Amino acid sequence: MDQPSPFALPSGTLDLFVEARGDVGAVRKVNEDSLLAAAPVFLVADGMGGHAKGDAASQAVVQVFAEHIAPGVLTTPEQVLDAIHSANDAVRDLSTVGDSGTAVAGTTLTGVALVDAGPDEEGESYRWMVFNVGDSRVYGWDGRVLRQQSVDHSAVQEMVDAGLISAEDAEQHPERNVITRALGAEDSVDVDVWLNQPREYGTYLVCSDGLSKELERSEISAIFARHEAQGDFTGIADELVEAALEAGGSDNVSVVVVRAVTP
Numbered sequence: 001m002d003q004p005s006p007f008a009l010p011s012g013t014l015d016l017f018v019e020a021r022g023d024v025g026a027v028r029k030v031n032e033d034s035l036l037a038a039a040p041v042f043l044v045a046d047g048m049g050g051h052a053k054g055d056a057a058s059q060a061v062v063q064v065f066a067e068h069i070a071p072g073v074l075t076t077p078e079q080v081l082d083a084i085h086s087a088n089d090a091v092r093d094l095s096t097v098g099d100s101g102t103a104v105a106g107t108t109l110t111g112v113a114l115v116d117a118g119p120d121e122e123g124e125s126y127r128w129m130v131f132n133v134g135d136s137r138v139y140g141w142d143g144r145v146l147r148q149q150s151v152d153h154s155a156v157q158e159m160v161d162a163g164l165i166s167a168e169d170a171e172q173h174p175e176r177n178v179i180t181r182a183l184g185a186e187d188s189v190d191v192d193v194w195l196n197q198p199r200e201y202g203t204y205l206v207c208s209d210g211l212s213k214e215l216e217r218s219e220i221s222a223i224f225a226r227h228e229a230q231g232d233f234t235g236i237a238d239e240l241v242e243a244a245l246e247a248g249g250s251d252n253v254s255v256v257v258v259r260a261v262t263p
Contacts, residue, residue, distance in 0.1 A: 002232075003017075004016060004017050005017075005039065007040070007072070007114065008072075008073065009074070010074075010125055010126075011124060012262070013262075014126075014260050014261070014262060015261045015262070016259070016261075017233060017258070017260075017261065018037050018042070018257070018258045018259075019037075019233075019234075019235075019236060019237035019238075019255075019256070019257045020035055020037035020042075020237060020256045021238055021241045021254070021255050022034075022035055022241075022252070022253070022254040022255075023241050023244075023249070023252065023254075024252055025210055025244075025252050026245060026249030026250070027251070028251060031055065032046065032047030032048075032054035032055045032057075032058055032107075033045065033046050033058060033208050033210070033252040033253070033254040034055075034058035034059045034061065034062045035062070035206075035254045036062045036065055036066065036111075037256045039072060040069065040072075040074055040075050040113050040115070041065055041069050041075070041111060041112075041114075042111050042112050042113070042258050043061070043062070043065065043109060043110065043111025043112075043113075043206060043256070044108075044109075044110055044207060044208050044256060045059075045062065045107045045109050045136070045183075046058060046107060046108040046134065046136050046208040046209065046210075047105075047106070047107045048105075048107060048108070048179075048182060053105040054106070054107065056094055056105065057091045057094055057105040057106055057183070058107045060090040060091050060094065060107075061087045061107055061109055061183065063090070064086050064087040064090050068082060068086060069083055069113075074116045074126055075115050075116070076115055077117060077195070079115075080113050081191065081193070084109065084131065084183075084189065084191050085188070085189060087109065088183045088184060088189040091105050091106065091183045092187065104184060104185065105184050106182040106183065106184040106185050107134075107182060107183050107184060108182055108183070108209075109131070109132070109133045109134060109183050109191075110132040110134065110136040110206060111130075111132075111138065112129065112130050112131075112138055112206060112258070113128070113129045113131070114126055114128065114129075115127055117129075117195055120197070124198065127195045127196060127197065128198065128200075128201070128204065129194070130150060130195075130196060130204075131191055131192065131193050131194075132151065132153070133153065133181050133182060133189055133191050133192070134152075134153050134179050134181055134182050134183075135153060135209050136150075136206075136207065136209060136212075137149075137150050137205075137206075137207055137209070138206050139204065139205040139207075139217075139220070140196070140203070140204055140205075141201060141202065141203040141204070141205065141221075141224050142200065143202060143228055144225075144228075146205075146217060146221035148217065149194060149196070149201075149204075150192065151192060152179075153179055153181035153182075198260070202259060202260060203224070203258065203259040203260075204258050205240075205255065205257050206255070206256040206257075206258075207240070207254060208252060208253060208254040208255075209251060210244060210249075210250075210251035210252045210253030211240060211244045211254075211255055213250075213251065214244040214247040214248055214249070214251075214253070215240075215243055215244055219243065220240065223236065223239055223243065224236070233257070233259055236257050237255045237257050240255045241253050241255055
């Protein structure tokens with residue numbers, strides 16, 4: 001992450017420092033994760049291991065976004081949503097019907113995009129758009145605290161929201177891998193979206209659950225804090241993946257880290 005990529009804004013230039021890494025993990029034989037780390041979009045798609053063609057499903061998402069979003073310039077919230085719905089259609093097209101019924105292809109999708117959402121009170125028009133379907137995650141790092149930006153679409157998260165179990169219990173619950181939303185599951189997809197001001201978070205982490213289910217948020221945060229104290233984020237994606245592998249590597253793990261600096 002030591003070489004910045006200048007990104008043009010209406011009001012000037014943003015230096016983006018980007019790192020990305022994916023790994024099959026220590027248990028799985030196929031990597032069903034796919035990632036895209038090319039401004040203005042940074043995303044991770046985690047093909048559903050219990051469904052057919054999970055790797056093809058996640059790859060279809062990346063392909064659709066590459067076709068729908070122009071590289072190197074601000075996109076819009078509408079264009080991102082259009083890409084998500086088109087990706088859902090592409091994943092649906094991968095489902096096959098056989099003697100035993102329909103084999104459904106599916107994938108999660110989460111990420112951040114630099115979008116033009118109109119000028120704010122200070123005249124700045126760009127935002128970080130966070131989007132999510134499933135239980136892959138987006139975190140924001142503000143230099144001191146790591147906060148989860150996305151909300152898991154999972155059975156255990158619904159139990160936590162209903163007050164039936166604690167967040168700590170959810171981490172060990174037998175249904176922790178059951179997700180309630182995914183691309184390809186239905187004809188239309190319900191996506192969560194947030195628009196963050198540029199100054200809210202300087203760094204975003206986008207990851208599959210191969211990271212978030214192996215490492216506690218406090219462990220991920222400690223890695224970010226150490227790099228912040230050193231003033232050097234180089235190698236942080238590798239360090240996060242290696243930590244997940246050392247913790248067991250029970251799933252594919254994908255990580256995208258993007259840091260924005262105004263020159």
